[in-house]
Amino acid sequence: MDTARSDNPPRIIRWPGSGLLGQLLLWGMVAACFLSLPWTMGEVAVQGGSRPRYQASNLQLALLPPSWSGLSVPERELISRESSQGAYVPGLVFGTDRLGRDFFARCLMGGTISLAIGFAAALLSVVIGTLYGAISGWKGGRLDAILMRIVDILFGLPYILLVVLLSVAVDGYMQRQGAQLSGAARQTVNVLTLLIAIGAVSWLAMARVIRGQVLSLRERPFIEAARAGGIPVHRQLARHLLPNLMGPVIVYATLAVPAAILSESFLSFLGIGVQEPLPSWGNLASSGLTELNTVKSRWWLLLWPCLLIGVTLLALNFLGDHLKDRFDPVRSNP
Amino acid sequence: MTSAHQNPSPGIESPGHVPDGPLLEVEGLKTHFPVRRGLLQRVVDHVRAVDGVSFDIQRGETLGLVGESGCGKTTVGRTILRLIEATAGSVRYEGDSVFDMGAADMRSIRRKMQIIFQDPAGSLNPRMRVGRIVGEPLEVHGIARGDELRERVEALLERCGLWKQAADRYPHEFSGGQRQRIGIARALALEPKLIVCDEPTSALDVSIQSQILNLLADLQEDYGLSYLFISHDMAVIHHVCDRIAVMLDGKIVEEGGRDEIIEQPSHEYTRALLSAVPEADPRRKKKRLVYEGMRM
Numbered sequence: 044m045d046t047a048r049s050d051n052p053p054r055i056i057r058w059p060g061s062g063l064l065g066q067l068l069l070w071g072m073v074a075a076c077f078l079s080l081p082w083t084m085g086e087v088a089v090q091g092g093s094r095p096r097y098q099a100s101n102l103q104l105a106l107l108p109p110s111w112s113g114l115s116v117p118e119r120e121l122i123s124r125e126s127s128q129g130a131y132v133p134g135l136v137f138g139t140d141r142l143g144r145d146f147f148a149r150c151l152m153g154g155t156i157s158l159a160i161g162f163a164a165a166l167l168s169v170v171i172g173t174l175y176g177a178i179s180g181w182k183g184g185r186l187d188a189i190l191m192r193i194v195d196i197l198f199g200l201p202y203i204l205l206v207v208l209l210s211v212a213v214d215g216y217m218q219r220q221g222a223q224l225s226g227a228a229r230q231t232v233n234v235l236t237l238l239i240a241i242g243a244v245s246w247l248a249m250a251r252v253i254r255g256q257v258l259s260l261r262e263r264p265f266i267e268a269a270r271a272g273g274i275p276v277h278r279q280l281a282r283h284l285l286p287n288l289m290g291p292v293i294v295y296a297t298l299a300v301p302a303a304i305l306s307e308s309f310l311s312f313l314g315i316g317v318q319e320p321l322p323s324w325g326n327l328a329s330s331g332l333t334e335l336n337t338v339k340s341r342w343w344l345l346l347w348p349c350l351l352i353g354v355t356l357l358a359l360n361f362l363g364d365h366l367k368d369r370f371d372p373v374r375s376n377p
Numbered sequence: 378m379t380s381a382h383q384n385p386s387p388g389i390e391s392p393g394h395v396p397d398g399p400l401l402e403v404e405g406l407k408t409h410f411p412v413r414r415g416l417l418q419r420v421v422d423h424v425r426a427v428d429g430v431s432f433d434i435q436r437g438e439t440l441g442l443v444g445e446s447g448c449g450k451t452t453v454g455r456t457i458l459r460l461i462e463a464t465a466g467s468v469r470y471e472g473d474s475v476f477d478m479g480a481a482d483m484r485s486i487r488r489k490m491q492i493i494f495q496d497p498a499g500s501l502n503p504r505m506r507v508g509r510i511v512g513e514p515l516e517v518h519g520i521a522r523g524d525e526l527r528e529r530v531e532a533l534l535e536r537c538g539l540w541k542q543a544a545d546r547y548p549h550e551f552s553g554g555q556r557q558r559i560g561i562a563r564a565l566a567l568e569p570k571l572i573v574c575d576e577p578t579s580a581l582d583v584s585i586q587s588q589i590l591n592l593l594a595d596l597q598e599d600y601g602l603s604y605l606f607i608s609h610d611m612a613v614i615h616h617v618c619d620r621i622a623v624m625l626d627g628k629i630v631e632e633g634g635r636d637e638i639i640e641q642p643s644h645e646y647t648r649a650l651l652s653a654v655p656e657a658d659p660r661r662k663k664k665r666l667v668y669e670g671m672r673m
Contacts, residue, residue: 185418264500268563271458272514273487282513286504 062365068358072351076154083152089131096145097152098320101131105143106334109343110135138343141334150347153322158355160238160323161304167242168303169296172249173288179250180257181280191254194247202244206306207315209240230321237316241306249295256291260284297363301356308352324348398472399433400603401457401490401571406430406466408449408456426452428627429466434571439597439604441618441635443611443650449627450607451495454573457605458490459483470571488518491564495576497556501548507534508544511563518567529566537562538592554585561592571603578613590617611654615639623647 086093089101103125107118114122114135126132133145140146179190213236217229260266261284269279304324310316311325319326331345408427411420426449434440442450455461457468459475468475470486478486494500501510512530515521521529531541537558548556557577564572574593578586594617596602608614614621615635622632623644631644642648649668 184413188418264494264496265502267455267460268492268494268500268560269502269513270460271487271492272517272563272567273484274513274517278517282505283502287502289504 061361062369065358065361065363065365068354069362072154072355072358073158076151076158079151080155083148083155087131097148097322098144099131099133100142100144101125101133102143103130104133104139105141106341107135107139107143108341109138112343137347138341140330140344146343146347149322149327150324150351153324153327153348154351154355156234156317156321157304157307157324157352160234160241160307160317161300163238164242164245164303164307165296165299167239168246168249168299169292171242172246172295173253173292175246176250176253176255177257177280177284177288180254181261181284183258183261187254191251194250197244198247202306203310205244206237206240206310209243210236210315230318233318234321237307237310241303241310245299245302245306249299252291252295253288256288257284260287294363294367297359297366301359301363304352304355304359324352328352400436400438400471401434401605402467402469402472403433403453403457404431404467404469406453406456406468407464408452408461409464425627427456427463430624430627430629431466432622432629432632434603434605436570436603437597437601438620439606439618441614441621442605442607442624443609443614443621444624445609445650448624450609450624451575453624454492454575454605454607458487458492458573460492484518488567489569490571490573491567491569492573492575493557493560493564493577496580497553497560498548498580500560501556503548505547506544507546507548507551507559510548510559511544511566514563514566520567530562533562533566534559536596537565538588552585553581554588557581557585557589558592561589561596565596565600568600569602571605573605573607575607576609579608579610586613593617611639611650623650 083097084095087096087099089099094100104122107122108114122132122135133139133143134147135145137145137147137150140149175190175194179187210233213232217232266279266283269283274283307316307323308325308328311323312329314326314329317323317326319330325348327348328345331341331348334341334344406427407425407429409423409425412422412424413419414421428449430449430453432440442453444450452461456463457475463476470489473482473486475483475486501507505513508527508530511533512521512526515526515529527544530544534543535541539555539558539562543551543555543559548559551559557580561577577593578589581589590613593604597604604617606614606617618635620633621635621638622629623638623646624630625646631638631642631647638647639651642651645666646668649666652664652666
């Protein structure tokens with residue numbers, strides 16, 4: 044009996060509520076960012092017109108700390124003077140940034156963009172990876188060998204390089220097309236480029252995982268039974284192969300989202316990703332870092348984006364590990 | 378049972394074949410697997426899994442194909458059904474060459490030749506309900522749909538010793554023997570004339586084995602089925618087969634009527650296989666024969 048037990052992989056002790064906690068945190072974050080969009084994008088009156096809240100600024104009120112951490116007397120006087128003059132007073136829950144913008148609204152807007160890029164890029168990489176891996180595993184033989192060597196080569200290339208090349212190429216193309224593009228359209232193209240670049244370089248691991256799964260499923264008797272029953276190939280793939288791939292696909296997708304968010308934040312942090320004035324957690328953290336100095340530390344500008352990225356990644360990893368356990372037949376049936 | 382079982386569907390029979398010839402003729406069948414190596418997957422060698430096998434199966438007859446694991450008997454079954462492409466040789470079903478058939482003819486031949494697998498768990502899609510598993514071939518071949526499909530599936534399940542409600546359950550909710558019954562119901566759904574039974578009992582308890590063997594025998598009687606019964610178990614082969622072919626290293630070394638092979642085996646290897654059948658009475662010690670090159 045003991046020898047039979049030792050065949051099982053060691054059970055990783057994991058707090059059973061981690062999956063639930065991960066879900067709660069994740070959906071809480073998603074809801075906060077996306078449901079607040081009407082508020083963060085809502086127009087507010089500023090000097091000389093109106094701007095969306097995440098862009099609205101009052102330079103007089105720049106770099107104020109969060110109101111609950113204690114404002115100094117001159118700061119308080121400044122705020123009341125501005126508000127009595129009818130100027131725009133940004134919310135002070137998270138403090139304000141160098142341009143006097145509501146940092147809370149910017150963090151929410153940045154979260155929307157980071158999460159959207161994360162989910163969309165992960166979806167893209169899952170779709171590409173699943174198709175590529177499934178073709179490779181199903182066809183097998185020489186095609187499989189060629190496709191997998193291509194993956195090996197792509198794995199060897201630094202993905203940052205590919206992303207930079209892609210964004211530079213798109214940027215250059217847009218410049219040559221002229222300036223008829225409005226700011227909003229330019230921002231959209233910028234975000235889309237980033238999304239496609241991240242999605243297009245992160246499907247490699249997925250393709251390998253799926254290929255392995257397909258290789259083992261293809262030899263299972265129930266696929267053979269389907270062939271013996273004269274079931275057409277497309278139906279074999281759709282009804283017999285794909286449903287049995289859902290486990291690894293879901294697990295990988297959950298783990299691909301944090302990876303994509305991290306890539307986006309990292310690229311934005313380096314200045315290649317989401318461009319100002321559009322916020323993302325990455326470029327917020329990046330600009331927060333420059334405000335961190337020994338003379339006067341504006342800690343709130345670095346803390347909030349980093350905290351939000353951290354919590355989101357943790358939640359997604361909790362959820363991913365939980366799903367991985369659930370879809371692993373050995374672990375789910377002890 | 379369903380009336381359709383008694384009426385062989387018209388239109389499948391092509392003119393020109395000999396109506397009372399053997400149901401299946403296998404001639405000089407060879408299946409070699411390439412061994413690939415290196416970056417370009419160049420073929421460096423071949424595994425000769427089946428190397429020149431010939432036999433006939435008559436209507437309503439059971440031919441036993443016996444041999445050790447790795448002798449190629451499973452590959453023979455798979456090759457006949459074109460689940461694996463043959464390297465050489467021919468398979469004729471009612472006189473029509475199976476390997477030369479186009480997609481349309483192949484679809485109709487799939488209805489006539491079915492297979493029951495060794496591993497009852499692995500041969501059922503874990504994410505499909507039993508009703509779908511059994512009914513899918515009927516649906517795909519346009520034989521039945523909707524309520525009629527449901528009725529046919531329920532009838533098949535009951536014929537195979539299960540119950541109607543089994544259709545709404547998933548394979549993992551059944552025991553090994555019940556899963557094998559589901560596999561048999563699926564094979565039976567298309568009303569085949571030949572069923573390749575690929576070690577259908579070797580994954581089951583001895584007590585369940587006889588139930589499955591009896592079910593197969595009953596079905597044979599009811600529907601006039603022919604079986605190619607593949608097994609390594611001489612006792613099982615003896616129980617179910619009319620004729621026996623003994624396979625060794627991809628070739629048939631001996632073929633004949635059941636009693637002839639069991640009583641007077643002419644090949645050394647057959648004698649060795651027979652001596653490996655366990656004896657129920659422990660006081661009767663048998664001498665175990667060993668054939669050179671046997672995989673024990």
